Amino acid sequence: MTKSYDVIVIGGGPAGIIAAGRAAMLGAKVVLFEKMEKPARKLRITGKGRCNITNTKSIDDFFNEIEPEPRFLRQAFQAFFNNDIIELLNSNGLETVEERGHRVFPASGKAWDVAETLISWAKKQGATIECNTAVDDILVTEGTVCGVSILRKGSKTVQSVTAQSVIIATGGLSYPATGSTGDGLSIAYELGHTIMEPIPSLVALHTKPNAPYADKLIIKNVNVWLEVDGKKVAEEFGEVFFTPEGVDGATILRLSKKAIDALDHNKKTHVVIDLKPALSNEKLENRLQRDLTEASKKTFNDLLRGLMPAPIARFFCTQLKISPTKPIRAITADDCKTLVNMLKGVKLRVTGYGGWNEAIVTSGGVSIKEINPSSMESKLVNRLYFAGEVIDVDANTGGYNLQIAYSTGWLAGENAAKKTAK
């Protein structure tokens, strides 16, 4: 027998769970279909397992962190913002703490707890969650959705489930092992929507030169900027870590979107790292001159080791073409100047970037021109809604991406339920 619901939510990530909970809270009969064996697999690994739940900055500050059109989210943020998700979690037994950069985390330090709290909240509102169930199509008659077809794990038979409204909350394409494989994008495309090209975002950069021997080495408190065609276009302060292919870490992730965009437009793209941001060139040169006179028996490598970890010293020797065993007394004034310049700006040409298995978010998705910002309803298909990363909006690191998921989920759930009641 074909089952019938008021609202079907496709995808059990943060956007789908909030959407299902909100619709059920308003009295709708709701089912959420999740294709994996458990909902919210990605949410459980966010923030290196700690989950940066949201950020306590203002809506206007959020707008500075979101692309391509942050104002699309104004009504979603007004409907359900950072204080609302914190309140929802706190009142359902999950304590939260605020850390540096206004970032909010669970007090337990476990992303898993955030996922479980949201799931139990949505169930408490009356939403049903069915796992191991993939939606493979949305059924539409005369421009209005009427249900979905599903395939349960282990079954070969596609089943139809009817509903008055359907919410697509299937995420993007990043970390496909968590279930986010872009199904919602294909389904939306089949229904006539424009899909802005999905590109990995918040991702490690591949560079030349690179320093594979420095793999996993973290350097903290450095200034990093992005140069496109010789012009500084963005700057970040914080940590960088080395990978076999290039560089990663918070600063790099934040610069990655602009870097990828420049690279994809065949522009000369460089990441430049100032290893000694607290020292001017002059101060650094004076310090080196002092080291040179005080330690005349030592080698160039000894000099470098006073300034940086061993793998980076090796990188400097290779790039400066100075032997590590060269005696300090043989270091010329020119060598000294070149060294200072490099300490103040290690220049790495960006040659590529990590793929979907590494990207934190997907940039691109269903065009916001085809979604009503006050309801998240499609402008092309009646009673079809979108929520979360499937939409063409994405943000920097800092808890903004999850907030987009909750806010759009809330608004989509609310409107889907209200329309059903009419």
Ligand SMILES: Cc1cc2nc3c(=O)[nH]c(=O)nc-3n(C[C@H](O)[C@H](O)[C@H](O)COP(=O)(O)OP(=O)(O)OC[C@H]3O[C@@H](n4cnc5c(N)ncnc54)[C@H](O)[C@@H]3O)c2cc1C
């Ligand atoms: C490693 C990592 C760390 C991150 N850390 C943070 C952080 O700390 N803070 C932050 O703000 N953001 C973080 N993000 C980004 C954040 O996790 C995402 O933006 C967010 O999960 C998007 O939520 P969503 O509900 O739209 O999609 P998803 O979380 O991707 O969920 C989509 C769900 O839909 C299901 N699905 C897909 N297709 C189907 C189908 N056909 N049928 C049924 N179900 C389907 C999937 O299995 C999945 O469960 C991180 C991302 C990654 C990868």
